[in-house]
Amino acid sequence: MQYIYLIPQKAVSVLKQRARWTKRTECIPHHQALELTAKAVGFDRWNQVVAAAEKCKPIEDAYLRGFLLAFDPSEVPDIEKEDFPFHWEPYAFDLLKDRLFDIYSSQIDEEDPDGRPIAETSGLLDLHEYFDADWSSMYFFRLKQAGGIATVEQLVALVSNYCFWPPRFVFYKGSLVDTYQQPELDAGARL
Numbered sequence: 278m279q280y281i282y283l284i285p286q287k288a289v290s291v292l293k294q295r296a297r298w299t300k301r302t303e304c305i306p307h308h309q310a311l312e313l314t315a316k317a318v319g320f321d322r323w324n325q326v327v328a329a330a331e332k333c334k335p336i337e338d339a340y341l342r343g344f345l346l347a348f349d350p351s352e353v354p355d356i357e358k359e360d361f362p363f364h365w366e367p368y369a370f371d372l373l374k375d376r377l378f379d380i381y382s383s384q385i386d387e388e389d390p391d392g393r394p395i396a397e398t399s400g401l402l403d404l405h406e407y408f409d410a411d412w413s414s415m416y417f418f419r420l421k422q423a424g425g426i427a428t429v430e431q432l433v434a435l436v437s438n439y440c441f442w443p444p445r446f447v448f449y450k451g452s453l454v455d456t457y458q459q460p461e462l463d464a465g466a467r468l
Contacts, residue, residue, distance in 0.1 A: 282320070282329035283372045286337055289330045292318065336369045339419030340376070341451050344432050345369065346444035347415040354418075354440030361439060362421055369417035380453045381408045415445065429454050 292314050300310035311323040320326050339345045346363065348354070356365055370377065382396035382404055389398045396404060426432050433443045433456060443456040 281368065282325065283333055283368055284326060284329045285333060285372060286330060289326060292326060333368075333372050335364075335419060336366050336372055336417075339366075340369075340373055340448050343423055343450070344420055344426070344429075345373075345448040346418045346432070346436070347412070347446040347448070348418070348440075348442070349445045350414050350416060352440065352442040352445070353416045354436065358439060362435060363418040363439075364421050366417045366419055369419075370413055370415060376451075377412060378405070378408055380448075381412060384453075418444075429456075 293311075295317075296307070296310040296314040299305070299313055300307050303310065303313075305313075308323075315321070315323040315326050318326075320329075336345070345366075354361070354363070356363070383394050385392050386395045386398040395407075399407065420426060420432075426435060429447050429449055432447060436443055445455075445457065447454040447456060
């Protein structure tokens with residue numbers, strides 16, 4: 278069985294701090310403290326931590342500093358085209374799950390007459406169940422190269438060259454843009 282490790286950059290920083298603490302308290306060399314820290318969290322060696330974090334970095338960068346697109350399964354673009362400008366990230370949901378859940382739970386509950394966030398109108402167990410049902414099946418993509426794409430409108434225009442439907446969500450610099458709630462994006466992409 279092959280394991281796939283997903284480790285965010287923030288977790289690597291925490292592990293490095295833990296290794297520095299281990300180095301001081303155990304009076305051992307830094308490289309040895311890194312190895313012990315890696316083993317304590319389930320890795321064989323520190324270089325596996327670094328390799329796993331490097332694989333996750335493009336997903337985090339797209340989410341935090343650029344664009345991360347989420348498509349409903351029935352609306353996924355044709356990724357077989359040679360010039361397809363997006364890279365499918367099958368582990369994005371698992372890597373970003375906590376951040377995505379925070380965004381999900383802060384959305385306004387459309388059925389609440391007071392316009393409260395979903396987190397205030399649903400119990401935590403229900404909220405997690407709804408979140409998993411709604412978002413875990415999404416297909417996440419990031420731009421292969423950001424060249425020339427600076428706005429959500431430009432991104433959706435680019436997507437429309439490869440897919441009839443716009444992405445369900447766009448995460449632009451860590452914020453959610455619901456393309457289905459944006460008539461100008463929605464109508465323009467479907468013409």
